[in-house]
Amino acid sequence: MFDKFHDECGVFAIYGHAEAANLSYLGLYALQHRGQESAGIASSDGREIHCYKSMGHVADIFTPTVLSGLPGDRAIGHTRYSTAGDTVLLNAQPFSVACNKGKIAIAHNGNITNAGELRRDLERAGSIFQASSDTEVILHLVAHSRERTLAGALREALLQLEGAFSLVCLAQDRVIVARDPYGFRPLAIGTLEREAGAPAHVFASETCAFDLINAAYVNDVEPGEMVIVGPEGMSRERYTPARQLSQCVFEHVYFSRPDSIVFGRPVQESRENLGRLLAREAPVAADVVVPVPDSGVSAAIGYADEAGIPYRQALIRNHYVGRTFIEPSQAIRDFGVKLKLNPVRHLLEGKRVVLVDDSIVRGTTSRKIVRMVRGAGAAEVHMRISCPPTVSPCYYGVDTPSSSELIAANHTVEEIRRYVEADSLAYLSLEGLKDAVAERGRQYCYACYTGKYPTELVNIEELVAAKTRHG
Numbered sequence: 001m002f003d004k005f006h007d008e009c010g011v012f013a014i015y016g017h018a019e020a021a022n023l024s025y026l027g028l029y030a031l032q033h034r035g036q037e038s039a040g041i042a043s044s045d046g047r048e049i050h051c052y053k054s055m056g057h058v059a060d061i062f063t064p065t066v067l068s069g070l071p072g073d074r075a076i077g078h079t080r081y082s083t084a085g086d087t088v089l090l091n092a093q094p095f096s097v098a099c100n101k102g103k104i105a106i107a108h109n110g111n112i113t114n115a116g117e118l119r120r121d122l123e124r125a126g127s128i129f130q131a132s133s134d135t136e137v138i139l140h141l142v143a144h145s146r147e148r149t150l151a152g153a154l155r156e157a158l159l160q161l162e163g164a165f166s167l168v169c170l171a172q173d174r175v176i177v178a179r180d181p182y183g184f185r186p187l188a189i190g191t192l193e194r195e196a197g198a199p200a201h202v203f204a205s206e207t208c209a210f211d212l213i214n215a216a217y218v219n220d221v222e223p224g225e226m227v228i229v230g231p232e233g234m235s236r237e238r239y240t241p242a243r244q245l246s247q248c249v250f251e252h253v254y255f256s257r258p259d260s261i262v263f264g265r266p267v268q269e270s271r272e273n274l275g276r277l278l279a280r281e282a283p284v285a286a287d288v289v290v291p292v293p294d295s296g297v298s299a300a301i302g303y304a305d306e307a308g309i310p311y312r313q314a315l316i317r318n319h320y321v322g323r324t325f326i327e328p329s330q331a332i333r334d335f336g337v338k339l340k341l342n343p344v345r346h347l348l349e350g351k352r353v354v355l356v357d358d359s360i361v362r363g364t365t366s367r368k369i370v371r372m373v374r375g376a377g378a379a380e381v382h383m384r385i386s387c388p389p390t391v392s393p394c395y396y397g398v399d400t401p402s403s404s405e406l407i408a409a410n411h412t413v414e415e416i417r418r419y420v421e422a423d424s425l426a427y428l429s430l431e432g433l434k435d436a437v438a439e440r441g442r443q444y445c446y447a448c449y450t451g452k453y454p455t456e457l458v459n460i461e462e463l464v465a466a467k468t469r470h471g
Contacts, residue, residue, distance in 0.1 A: 009079065012203065015229040037081050049170060078093040108135050108168070113395055138157055155226060166221070190203070244442060244454060248445050272298055273436035275300060289354045293316075295358045362401065363416060381423055391408050
């Protein structure tokens with residue numbers, strides 16, 4: 001559902017292709033759903049790093065003229081939704097700098113939980129920060145390192161970071177990518193055949209970026225791994241031992257495009273499984289299964305198939321709604337959901353409706369949708385949510401509200417049902433979620449559903465916050 005969680009960021013990198021900037025543009029275009037705030041591409045022609053970034057959507061930023069100013073056969077790209085740092089051009093990525101390691105550019109997806117502490121230490125050591133994004137901290141750590149090579153400096157920097165990061169780094173002559181030791185955020189590896197010479201190497205947050213440019217998915221950057229591609233070819237090394245695997249399960253519930261393979265698993269398969277298991281756990285006598293588009297579609301297909309109830313797209317989404325800057329009154333603001341969704345009355349009138357969505361966060365949007373479906377003539381509205389109740393905020397790069405704003409953190413399922421005005425409400429169980437994503441002995445992070453965080457720093461901070469909340 002919209003207006004809830006927001007995709008944090010998408011990253012892309014390519015080495016060894018004459019059309020590096022153009023292919024980065026296409027890769028970012030495929031990853032646009034992961035962030036619509038700003039986008040940037042940095043390319044290298046072996047001498048200079050050329051960087052262009054701006055606020056807005058990928059297709060609006062990268063005109064043919066802009067792309068022609070990004071020469072070279074290696075590039076990195078980023079599309080951003082802010083989860084840390086302000087919404088300003090200064091925080092757009094990639095960040096580029098000339099330092100004692102040469103000219104470099106860096107972009108990352110995730111959230112570094114000790115960035116504030118590192119930043120304070122760096123400022124005391126004389127660093128001057130331009131932006132408020134935690135990505136800039138990585139750049140300063142690299143610049144401060146006494147290691148002679150960029151790979152050595154980056155390795156030293158990564159060992160100081162806590163939290164979540166899938167990182168792409170561009171130097172004059174190479175591309176380096178890395179993933180945090182928990183594997184929170186995805187980072188796929190692919191190859192792209194060329195007419196002559198060795199294949200190009202590509203990296204992306206999701207494989208849908210590979211599909212658009214006809215690259216082949218090979219495998220993933222492993223947790224705690226650094227991959228270096230340069231004139232000497234590609235090398236892979238562990239810069240630190242992997243920790244307890246904690247891949248973000250919400251990538252499969254909501255973030256990723258259904259046509260992607262994420263963490264080595266097809267997203268569409270996971271989402272249909274979520275719906276099937278939800279139908280088994282929470283059946284209801286109904287006439288039609290309706291998804292809340294777009295995030296509820298795959299789970300609704302699975303639910304309808306398992307339950308033997310007709311699937312109908314009875315809520316039509318307007319994909320061309322931008323941000324509304326002119327909001328003169330509450331009366332106008334109340335049209336927000338109507339601008340984005342419109343019911344198909346003849347599919348809903350007199351029907352007992354199962355409304356399938358991926359989550360309820362604050363509950364306000366869900367209530368408006370339930371009212372809209374009733375207003376279109378539905379006899380009953382039964383909400384089914386394809387994941388467990390979201391009870392805890394995320395500290396690893398997902399823009400979830402604080403616990404005080406999460407409806408499930410403060411209310412029972414029955415209280416939420418009454419608030420959203422549904423005839424019934426059911427969530428998928430945690431065990432059901434694990435089954436749907438084929439959990440094999442703790443490989444995913446479920447902190448937003450359990451309040452149990454994989455990293456120590458966050459557990460301590462959450463403990464302090466909980467004590468503050470409860471006196």
